[in-house]
Amino acid sequence: MVTLEDVARHAGVSLATASRVLNGSNRRVGAALRQRVELAAAELGYEPDVTAQALARGSSNVIGLVVHALTDPYFAALAEGAMRAADRHGLTVMVGTTHRDPEREIAVVSTLRVQRVRAIVLAGSRTSDETITKRLTAELTRYRDAGGRVACVGQDLLGVDTVAPANREGAAALARSLAGLGHRRFAVLAGPPGLLTAADRTAGFTAALADLGLPAPRVLHGDFDRDGGYAAAVELAGSGLDEVSCVFAVNDVMALGALAALRDRGVDVPGDVSVAGFDDIATLRDLVPALTTVRLPLAEMGERALDLALSDTSEPAIEPVAAEVVLRASTRRV
Amino acid sequence: MVTLEDVARHAGVSLATASRVLNGSNRRVGAALRQRVELAAAELGYEPDVTAQALARGSSNVIGLVVHALTDPYFAALAEGAMRAADRHGLTVMVGTTHRDPEREIAVVSTLRVQRVRAIVLAGSRTSDETITKRLTAELTRYRDAGGRVACVGQDLLGVDTVAPANREGAAALARSLAGLGHRRFAVLAGPPGLLTAADRTAGFTAALADLGLPAPRVLHGDFDRDGGYAAAVELAGSGLDEVSCVFAVNDVMALGALAALRDRGVDVPGDVSVAGFDDIATLRDLVPALTTVRLPLAEMGERALDLALSDTSEPAIEPVAAEVVLRASTRRV
């Protein structure tokens, strides 16, 4: 391991000068010495030890990214975007996965804090559990007090910079579009009661129906993943499916599960019932029937979240993200 | 920021003792002092600065993971497994994405090296470009000389611990299964010529056909992703599709693209032609028609790769991973 001291000695200069020429500084060093140092560094193949730099500078070049699971395409897309932004800023990314366990989320933030990452991006949805939110906030406050910066994508609950997707409005717009196709009676596969992203989408959808003077949808809870969608659809198929003409799954992956469940039960989509999702996951765009959904620019959201975290605003900024209804073959006019 | 020195002073002991009781050491410290230190640490809310520890100890608690893209479910699954293993070992994970750019892969390894990560897991496929391989190997050697550990999943080309999926054998087994269904003439959507994972699968498939005395398949190259599969299928549909009864896409995501292309052209699968993939991506198990494929235990492979990297073997170990043919509805008996 060749250190800066080796380079300095080899170039016949002091440690200070070597540091100044090789690793940025606001002080200039004369052309002659500068060249000698650069040559020495090249000859020896010097590379700075970033951990030592981090210690000396008191700030690192890495950012933390907290997601629920990388195998969930929603988070994968967000992560992809965040990594792109990190790249742009010359930062490296440390990832922690929580698997939707709030305890783990807090633990992960804590790990990232002691790792002295420069910023943390929380990609997961918030829950309605106030105790958890309070503890997470406390953890984040501790991190920010130590100079860390935080942004999250989802609900503005943490008092930090937030990229806020239009879950409510998007779902409402979807409801109106579906009503425009003639649908009157809906079921919502609504995910877990406590998950705010799911709750917001359900609420937006329901509110829009009410505005239109349509009956309230049937709401079925379950997990926020493929199997949750499957299970909820099975429940629906078991009783009451014939009373609805359209099923709204609050995310695409759940819709995927629902489609599978309906297919397994011989229910034709969209012939017997229409199905819509939310997110517009890229990998799922080739489904048959093509899924009606609400598009969110996931990668861009990840990017913006990181940018937000890095920008130093005094006040927590909220960046709204518009969602766009995409009607496809899984919903038909009735 | 409360430091170890604060704790030591508060407890009225030396820095050394405080360090010994709070952050593991093979030296014991008396019960009385130990308690005082623990109390002090708790009262002040001390938490070690892991970057400082890393510097002092000369080894960090973080591992590096190099993938092509997180949005590719194949890598997402590998990453998921690696993260699970990291968790098990109490390590945090730094991720770098290369987007299939060999230059970037080298750059990422370099970044991880200067970050002084404890081990690096290379999840991407190797290429047949020897210059690149040589440069990557050089970069890795440099890292290992500095005490780093490396494992990769894919081909054993780097002289490091390797988790080697049975690409060749899996594809061969698939060929035999498909032949068993009565298929005689095949096309292979083979991905890029230089990508070894793709090449191995193509080769295994082709060799098995030859063993069976069947004609060589038509091989179409393209990208290793959904759009590559789509494009290759379009090309095939343009000419020669009627001469084959079965299309083998060398990964599931390509198969997904191929299915879309065929559907767009009114070709029925499996009615007009059968389609098979490779990997058995979880998110794609709900496709219609359900995709015949070759299952690889991706998450487990990621886990094993990290375990391998962490275990200190003198000789580079090669861990073969079996692949299993899964026949589903996208291939039919002819």
Added chain:
DNA sequence: CGCCAGGTGGAAAGCGCTTTCGAAACAGTC
């Protein structure tokens, strides 16, 4: 010629931790 501003270089004090090494204290032995 003396003086001061401005620009360059180096010595050295950190950053927060680990770990070696020596001192001190205690027990056990002849």
Added chain:
DNA sequence: GACTGTTTCGAAAGCGCTTTCCACCTGGCG
């Protein structure tokens, strides 16, 4: 009671780097 052997603790020297502070030199000015 002097001598080892064994613990247990603390002083201090790092780990590789940044940055402050001071010394020095040059040039321009009065």
